[in-house]
């Protein structure tokens with residue numbers, strides 16, 4: 001047998017032995033894993049299902065906002081159109097203000113830093129804006145309370161025959177000179193109870 005033929009035969013035997021020998025787990029793992037330099041140097045690509053979801057078509061509805069109603073901010077009355085209202089606080093001190101037609105007693109009190117909680121923001125859902133109208137004749141000039149106001153007044157501390165909710169009483173020309181007293185206490189509600 002020639003030298004070259006001997007070498008070829010040995011090579012063929014070696015190859016067939018290698019293909020029959022089962023690979024160990026370590027060998028298999030090594031073959032399947034990427035080279036270290038490949039896996040550590042490649043930048044990571046973030047991918048999420050969201051990128052596959054098509055963006056919604058733009059809505060044809062216009063987006064609008066309404067300015068929130070702010071309490072305690074009043075427009076000063078025009079010259080010659082001033083109306084007058086007096087608050088008496090629980091210490092008996094009197095505070096007289098010139099206001100515009102349409103202002104309600106809660107806004108007037110809060111704009112002038114009087115002690116009136118107005119916890120529900122004037123939505124007739126508490127009794128913390130309770131006021132007592134001092135004059136019965138003036139009380140009769142105020143439009144009758146709605147059922148909602150009566151329901152809340154029933155919960156008011158120190159209810160009287162001339163009690164009203166300040167947020168529901170709007171100044172009119174007929175009410176020019178109105179005098180109201182703030183009760184010594186209100187039910188313990190705060191604006192945060194309504195948020």
Ligand code: FES
Nearest residue numbers: 118120122124167
């Ligand atoms: S502020 Fe709540 S009822 Fe007037």
